[in-house]
Amino acid sequence: MTQSLLSLSVTELAERVRGGAVPAVEIADQSLRAIRERSDLNAFCHVAEESALAAARRLDEQRRGGRPLGKLAGVPIALKDALCTHDQPTSCGSRMLLRSGDDGREHGWRSPYDATVVERLRAEGALLVGKANMDEFAMGSSSETCVYGPTRNPWDPERIPGGSSGGSAVAVAARLTSAALGSDTGGSIRQPAAHCGVVGVKPTYGRVSRYGLVAFASSLDQVGPMARDVRGAARVLEVIAGHDPKDSTSADVPVGDYEAACERGVSGLRFGVPAEYFGDGLDPSIRAAIEGVIAKIEAAGCTVTPVSLPHTDYGVATYYILATAEASSNLARFDGVRFGKRVEAPGADLQAMYGASRNAGFGREVKRRILLGTYVLSAGYYDAYYAKAQRVRTLIRQDFDRVFQDVDVLITPTSPTVAFRIGERLDDPLAMYMADVYTLPASLAGIPGISVPCGLTTVQDGRDSSPELPIGVQLLCPMFEEERLFAAAAGVEELVRAT
Amino acid sequence: MARTYEPVIGLEIHAQLLTASKLFCGCSTDFGKPPNSNVCPVCLGLPGALPVLNERAVRLAVRAALALNCSIVETSIFARKNYFYPDLPKGYQISQYELPFSEKGWLDIEVEGRKKRAGITRVHMEEDAGKNVHGRGGDSLVDLNRAGTPLVEIVGEPDLRSSAEAAAYMRAVRDILVFVGVNDGNLEEGSFRCDANVSLRPLGETTFGTRVELKNINSFRFVQRAIDAEIARQTVILDGGGQVLQETRSFDPESGKTASLRSKEEAHDYRYFPDPDLPPVVIGEALVEEERAAMGELPSQVRRRWVDELGLTEAAAQTLSQHPGYVRFFEGVRAQVPGLEPKKIANFMQTEVLRGAVVQGQRVSFSVSEGQLAELLTLLDAGTISGKQAKEVFALVEGTDQSPKAVVAERGMEVVSDAGELESLLRDLIARNPKQVESIRAGKKQVMGFFVGQVMKATQGSADPKVVSELLEKLVTES
């Protein structure tokens, strides 16, 4: 099997490269070949063949020269296309960032700088093999709104991989790369991780630098890792986490030893099960899977307590006011002046240029959210919507503060449903928004969360095939308690695998 | 019948803070560089770039607020002011809106001898926009070198009642900001500019009329002319029974008139909200006290000290406290010649030194050094040279590093105050001009000038005319 190296975990792969057992070039080769072979999944919008191979060759030389290699030496990683890279185009899934080049072809925006997380990955020897597809400007839960077309779920290519970091989840799930970076504003790492059967972490807000992440909703956006196991995600987060003087919202809180925390497991942790996450909208097979995990945790000797987060039901409304308001402002810089798309009829004046460029550059969902966000901030409506939502956000945070006085970790489903069919919810924005109902509250509270695969379910959807689809369990911890989160997640992962 | 109206005026002043780098990024604030050469991802508004606040900008803003007698608000918020404009790269300006860092200040001004205290609503920090250049091949061009430059906006209360008061207020704010070292006071380069809100009301009325905002006034002369033009325009409207429309107007210095930019209906909906990229600005007591100390004496305090302790006239104190460089020079000379009456230094600075002084922002270049002036005034005070000679020596040493003492010696300019020499000269003259002596004795004092003139001629101007007059009077009366 030629692709055996990509079956290895992040940690194992890095150790083999560091020990000289595997040349990095061979890994880069395998990853690049896998990406080409599975182009049907549409996980990537840019493949960085040359620069990835060059980086791999440098690593191998470095090792031959006896110089120490980084913590992610030779680990192929996919970057969500919302992360700026100086040597790969960035388009954020949007026509807005595509321009016709001198070669007559459309290419993404060439950022003059690297995102801080990208710099940190490079410094630790990661192989940045390409940019992963995503919902346009990270606004979506299905990776269907990308200008490059929908990304497909490797478990069933007729289904969505989740979103918005769908390409990143698919890259990891289909073993095109060992890990990926996504960004999570309301569930955009955890939900696709659940739908694709991989581990996805949304760190505490402020844990990871946002510098170089194309902003969707600044008070919610966080970059985080995806990998096939908890330990792999822990190592990647350790590399990208930590204070960044270029991001004023980045917290100066020491980064723990997340990999070591994985060894601790669930023992001694008090788990809480919030009733509001097990309501009517929850798919029965997912409920059963999560209850199965809870039973194993109890069997392992942990206390499990029912708890209540009474404002959960207001999460979606709060989120869509705050996130769209911030987005409407964040996306104002896409005006056709300094970069990106410009549409200019002959003789058009400045306002016509703005209006035409933005109408042509943004897709349907993005426009919807810009309009909503502009509306809730506009004169006469600010207090009723934006200011109101900021206060409800406080209530949602207080819910978590209260339960975390009694429990250490919350356990919930990541998503109320398994991956749905491509096209199924595109015309129903509200139904699409509900896909994030279990992930949004943690984003609003700023607390860290992780989705860990916890089983498969067979779906009867009237087709000949009856695909098996993954289910994810979500664990949540208080602010900056990533070590506890990884301990719990690695423990749950072990309990699930033991079956 | 025409009624009398009272103008109600409030100014909003934008002043650039004297930092090396921009408000939210490390790009240089240097002026006059090629277009788009002081730019980076942050001030270009590139996707993914984030703002980080400049500490010195905060400090200078605090100092400006303290100098304007404002109280400092411990926790303030940066907000986004959203509007589309080519020179505004992010599509929003980062400014302070609901919670500025300072409020409730005041400033004393003086117009035609009348003193007045003008209120200041608030001082807040914000970033400047870039520059648009028009008329290039049918397009406009955008230069973002200035985008992100730190500003304070000083919002004045509507306390001003004439264009002269407005100009005096604008000047006073400029002088004080330059004085405490936060602004270069350069109106030509746009680092100090203002908007004026103008309304009229019938004299005696206490409610405000509809106000018009005059945008971007960049000279003291224009502020007065623009407001006068606007007062005249509104007066005509009100006299004709019309209503002033709430709008934004601009002043055209060529026509001397104001013209409408946009009406209230077209006013922007800026959709202010707290910038999620920037946590609150927390200004601690320690920082405030450090800036209070760094601010030193304010011009008003300097003037009071000079008048009360040094005996300077109000006018002299006013003139010499206009610029911190003047104050440093005056105090520097004073320190070198502590025995000299400060008034004499002040007089000579006002009449001679300031004529050759060139102000450039925070810096003043003088045509002589403090040391040269100290030496010159010492010679004058000792009577070695006359006042007239002092001016001559000053002119000779200006722009050189020559010592006044050396110049005086070289040119033999020492005053002839040897009474013996002068007496023999005068006795000779008295003997040769009995008629004139009789006239003096008869009370025609002005004839004394004839003798003094003759002595000055004979001594080639190096005699002290005062000494000569006294001696002459003595000789005439005794003989």
Place this chain on the structure above:
Amino acid sequence: MTITRDDVLRVATLARLDLDDDSLDELVHELDRIVGYVRKLDELDTSDVPPTTQVAVSSAPLRPDEARPGLPTEVALREAPRSTPEGFRVPAFVDET
């Protein structure tokens, strides 16, 4: 109806989106549904609740005032749809400030 066609047009103007006519009615309908949904927050009394604007960092960090070189001008301009060495080109307009 909470959201009218005029609301959407007003907001679209503020957001500089020249919406296509054929998409407008649908957008009005969709936004009306969404706004109707988010009004759900009205159920809560928040009069005594402070707003949340920041969750992790309570005061803005301050950066030393040191000037650093920025981007070379040609890099700053290279992605602009239209530019000259003197700046970003935009359709001629009259300054209103």
